[in-house]
Amino acid sequence: MKKFINRPENLIEEMLAGFVIANANKVRRLETERVLVRKDAPVQGKVGVVTGGGSGHKPAFIGYIGKGLVDAVAVGDIFAAPPVQRAYEAIKASHGGRGVLLCFGNYSGDVMNFGMAQELAQSEGIEVESVIVNDDVASSPRDRMDNRRGVAGEVILWKVAGAMAEEGADLQKMKEVGERAVFNTRSMGVAHTPCILPTSGKPSFEIGPDEMEIGVGHHGEPGIERTKMMSADQVTELLTLKVIEDLPFASGDEVTVLINGLGSTSLLEMYICVRKVAEILSDHNIKIYRTYIGEFFTSLEMGGFSVTLTKMDDELKKYIDAPCDGVHFVQH
Amino acid sequence: MKKFINRPENLIEEMLAGFVIANANKVRRLETERVLVRKDAPVQGKVGVVTGGGSGHKPAFIGYIGKGLVDAVAVGDIFAAPPVQRAYEAIKASHGGRGVLLCFGNYSGDVMNFGMAQELAQSEGIEVESVIVNDDVASSPRDRMDNRRGVAGEVILWKVAGAMAEEGADLQKMKEVGERAVFNTRSMGVAHTPCILPTSGKPSFEIGPDEMEIGVGHHGEPGIERTKMMSADQVTELLTLKVIEDLPFASGDEVTVLINGLGSTSLLEMYICVRKVAEILSDHNIKIYRTYIGEFFTSLEMGGFSVTLTKMDDELKKYIDAPCDGVHFVQH
Amino acid sequence: MTEVIVLEKVKSALNRVVENLEKNRQYLNDLDSPIGDSDHGESVCNAFHKVKEVVSDSSAQDIGTLLQEIGRSIIFSGGAAMGPLYGTAFMDAGTALAGKKDLSREDLVKMWEAFAKGIQRRGKVELGDKTMYDTIYPSFQVLKQAFEEGKPLKEMLQAAIEAAHQGMESTKDLVSKRGRSSRLGERSRGHIDPGAASSYFIVEAFFGSLMED
Amino acid sequence: MTEVIVLEKVKSALNRVVENLEKNRQYLNDLDSPIGDSDHGESVCNAFHKVKEVVSDSSAQDIGTLLQEIGRSIIFSGGAAMGPLYGTAFMDAGTALAGKKDLSREDLVKMWEAFAKGIQRRGKVELGDKTMYDTIYPSFQVLKQAFEEGKPLKEMLQAAIEAAHQGMESTKDLVSKRGRSSRLGERSRGHIDPGAASSYFIVEAFFGSLMED
Numbered sequence A, B: 001m002k003k004f005i006n007r008p009e010n011l012i013e014e015m016l017a018g019f020v021i022a023n024a025n026k027v028r029r030l031e032t033e034r035v036l037v038r039k040d041a042p043v044q045g046k047v048g049v050v051t052g053g054g055s056g057h058k059p060a061f062i063g064y065i066g067k068g069l070v071d072a073v074a075v076g077d078i079f080a081a082p083p084v085q086r087a088y089e090a091i092k093a094s095h096g097g098r099g100v101l102l103c104f105g106n107y108s109g110d111v112m113n114f115g116m117a118q119e120l121a122q123s124e125g126i127e128v129e130s131v132i133v134n135d136d137v138a139s140s141p142r143d144r145m146d147n148r149r150g151v152a153g154e155v156i157l158w159k160v161a162g163a164m165a166e167e168g169a170d171l172q173k174m175k176e177v178g179e180r181a182v183f184n185t186r187s188m189g190v191a192h193t194p195c196i197l198p199t200s201g202k203p204s205f206e207i208g209p210d211e212m213e214i215g216v217g218h219h220g221e222p223g224i225e226r227t228k229m230m231s232a233d234q235v236t237e238l239l240t241l242k243v244i245e246d247l248p249f250a251s252g253d254e255v256t257v258l259i260n261g262l263g264s265t266s267l268l269e270m271y272i273c274v275r276k277v278a279e280i281l282s283d284h285n286i287k288i289y290r291t292y293i294g295e296f297f298t299s300l301e302m303g304g305f306s307v308t309l310t311k312m313d314d315e316l317k318k319y320i321d322a323p324c325d326g327v328h329f330v331q332h
Numbered sequence C, D: 001m002t003e004v005i006v007l008e009k010v011k012s013a014l015n016r017v018v019e020n021l022e023k024n025r026q027y028l029n030d031l032d033s034p035i036g037d038s039d040h041g042e043s044v045c046n047a048f049h050k051v052k053e054v055v056s057d058s059s060a061q062d063i064g065t066l067l068q069e070i071g072r073s074i075i076f077s078g079g080a081a082m083g084p085l086y087g088t089a090f091m092d093a094g095t096a097l098a099g100k101k102d103l104s105r106e107d108l109v110k111m112w113e114a115f116a117k118g119i120q121r122r123g124k125v126e127l128g129d130k131t132m133y134d135t136i137y138p139s140f141q142v143l144k145q146a147f148e149e150g151k152p153l154k155e156m157l158q159a160a161i162e163a164a165h166q167g168m169e170s171t172k173d174l175v176s177k178r179g180r181s182s183r184l185g186e187r188s189r190g191h192i193d194p195g196a197a198s199s200y201f202i203v204e205a206f207f208g209s210l211m212e213d
């Protein structure tokens, strides 16, 4: 296994130690639990925004801690949802008197752990709501949307919820707009190379030298179909059309485009692909409002990328455009 | 070759098309040449900052276009310095009446092409100076520093020069401080996995399944030594000590640390490594002023990273701290 | 063999569970690769590693309290999907045995019923969903049946282990309805569910240990 | 074979150069891999692809002007290290032949001297530095010597091609002093320099074509 690590069992702790040192101006770690928070958390008079999940998705989740984004992150082991206690401490640490919004992906581990933490915090009188992200159109048919995985669309929710909280919105309003942001967001990914699990040294999935997995999850979960490698334009068209027809996005819509690298796919390739996304959107008379492109939610060093579209409205535009100052996500 | 591209010969043009679409709020392309500029270039009354080089290093070079950073980039083919005409057009397009500073890496191709472009522009009455980056300590001994490669340290120069230009500094002052920033900056990298050249489908270098190359250049040039894979702490110590002893950085110094991923090394690994960098610096009584960590200057999807240290002084601190709004480098 | 199980016996059975999972760590990761995210072995082993500590540090005087402590440990610091599931199962099993210093054959059935129902309630899962429940629930049914037929403890346990094994094997042909693999539809068929496998290793070691004289 | 080279002959020789480089594109990339950045074949082929266009579009009436146009094309739109080097070489060769509508044996020597000196002046390079100059300069020396010895054109060209080949081969044992490979020290030994190789393919095709009747 070609990785720069020390002992696998110390992986997360060493990574967090480095993270806190490198970003001491923006984050701190709770003393009692593996929870990272905004340096000035809890910010009084603001709704707290909490997220978390398994590790291995950097810059997600902890790279989104910061002003206008996330207040606290419960950090799990590699690809393992954080346990209840940790999620609960994240809630407490971000509660500045106006409640807490949990924003996380739709995985049974996260749903159960965050769900139990939410109940616990509520039983102590903290107002807590959840918005669960399920943007991966490849992970279930449209009529079973509640079973879909959350993928890069989580970034859109953090951006919107973080901006709303910063502006002083209340919890119920944040839940409402957050859920709309999620509903308006659809994604689909592709991968041709697995990541290597640092704990076991094994690949997250097996794949042939000329194959790719369409609709892959960002833990390497199988998607819809195993195919031969295609050209950038072919793959992009396949993903983009599936995403468009899902909401469906329609003529006259304005969208935010997020092209997310899964780990080792170069920005050069992603720019080739975003060119095709733009072409297809233009053919559908869908207007691009804003484009994000880069590594926002990876699967260690997996090779592949995903396409996310969010249908914008005036409210969402305002929050997408708001400045933010996260560790790995900064916007003027 | 597992890459999302179309025809290799259209690679750069398609990538640039995507880049301009995705970042239309910040950049535009010159009509006549393969040069990308800040949308509002030339900014009158400000020194122009120009860079460029071969493609395949994204976010470098074009990702650094923006306020407080670079005004124009001459875009070369994969790993090939841009030709004279292109460099010359970049100079002209960024000249807002107060001259132009060329900031590029120390490679004979870049030196010759930018050098001839500089002469050409000067012959037309434009004031042009160059600062050439040679931060890679592995690429020549200390007494042949003028033969060293420029690597991730270029980012530091762009940040400093860009901030100075924005502030209204004059060309001579920018050259002086820029050269100091370069002199104060030392880097060294390591790689365990080559990138695949999209033109030929071949790896940039051959390497065994348990080997790594110490001191690698960011086009896959051999470094100092081929060794067996080491632990994160061992590699980091090796790189950091070589960098420290080169300037040398000394007790009481304050440094900016830049940990640069070369393409497919995960942020998780880099955070493990930065933890060790901090430990070593602390042992040497060297204080960390600021840390940058991420992919700043890649070699397509090469696996590896580099450590860069810049010795700070009050002036450099001011310019490192200044806000900037580049395409892929934003700071509040 | 006596027909009554004492606290110490439960403790050593729990330690055997931890060892058995540890032994199968990589196998569980591997099962979780084609239809999941390759972490199941890591997650159960990390959580049950702490179980070992609870067992050795616990001052619990009765089996119910001990199992509750274990459940709390897994819930609060286990993580992943398996954390809330196994945690709730142990917690509910402990609650069903409140105050018990030793277990009769009947207590054992009660315990395992609560364990199975804990998974069901936390996971909102049914038989045939291709989860750990497909291992646990049949093992409870068989345990109960053997008890009702008046079988001795050893035979009850042996039958439950066999049922758990069959239950685990049964997941291979199922299409998943719960958890991460539920998104794969037909593609989930042909693979044993990792949770069903870890559950089998739990049953195998726990009941196997209780069987020993 | 006539001892005078006309414009059309130069044009077809230049086209042959382009073809020869094209044929060796991947080989040149491969040579540039162990001691460079793997792009040399791409860079020379892209630049010389445009040379072909210049040759076919040029309205130049003399060889000097044609070579200057080619030099300008390579300098201004070639890029990489090879662009300024080959560009300057062609430019200087053209300048040395200003106004010439055909080339005598002596003109050929002048042309090649200017070509070699163009590389030297642009690259600040010396013999033995392990660069293209190690191919070009010996080929010039031998060409000149053959001229001074009164050898016929064909023999001059043949000798120059052989010298270029030897020059290219000589770079294998050298330690690089210029360009990207100069950072490798002893590790640069054992590999033919990619620029020395592309220069050989230029000489081979250019002089080889001029030799044909």
Ligand SMILES: Nc1ncnc2c1ncn2[C@@H]1O[C@H](COP(=O)(O)OP(=O)(O)O)[C@@H](O)[C@H]1O
Pocket: A079, A080, A081, A107, A108, A109, A110, C032, C036, C037, C039, C040, C043, C044, C080, C081, C082, C083, C085, C119, C122, C123, C124, C125, C130, C131, C132, C133, C178, C179, C180, C193, C194, C195, C196
């Ligand atoms: N809702 C559920 N009910 C019962 N068991 C479930 C449920 N969701 C998941 N599981 C079980 O959990 C196992 C996966 O556990 P684990 O790998 O820890 O979680 P994750 O899928 O979050 O990585 C599955 O194999 C399945 O047996």
Ligand SMILES: Nc1ncnc2c1ncn2[C@@H]1O[C@H](COP(=O)(O)OP(=O)(O)O)[C@@H](O)[C@H]1O
Pocket: B079, B080, B081, B107, B108, B109, B110, D032, D036, D037, D039, D040, D043, D044, D080, D081, D082, D083, D085, D119, D122, D123, D124, D125, D130, D131, D132, D133, D178, D179, D180, D193, D194, D195, D196
């Ligand atoms: N200063 C120099 N003088 C002469 N030749 C040089 C010089 N620098 C580089 N070269 C030649 O250029 C070749 C490399 O060309 P190329 O691959 O286009 O450039 P780069 O190294 O920028 O990728 C080398 O093999 C060498 O022959």
Ligand SMILES: [Mg+2]
Pocket: A054, A078, A079, A080, A081, A109, C037, C039, C040, C080, C081
């Ligand atoms: Mg998991």
Ligand SMILES: [Mg+2]
Pocket: B054, B078, B079, B080, B081, B109, D037, D039, D080, D081
């Ligand atoms: Mg090059």
Ligand SMILES: [Mg+2]
Pocket: C032, C036, C037, C038, C039, C040, C180
């Ligand atoms: Mg799992």
Ligand SMILES: [Mg+2]
Pocket: D032, D036, D037, D038, D039, D040, D180
């Ligand atoms: Mg080269």
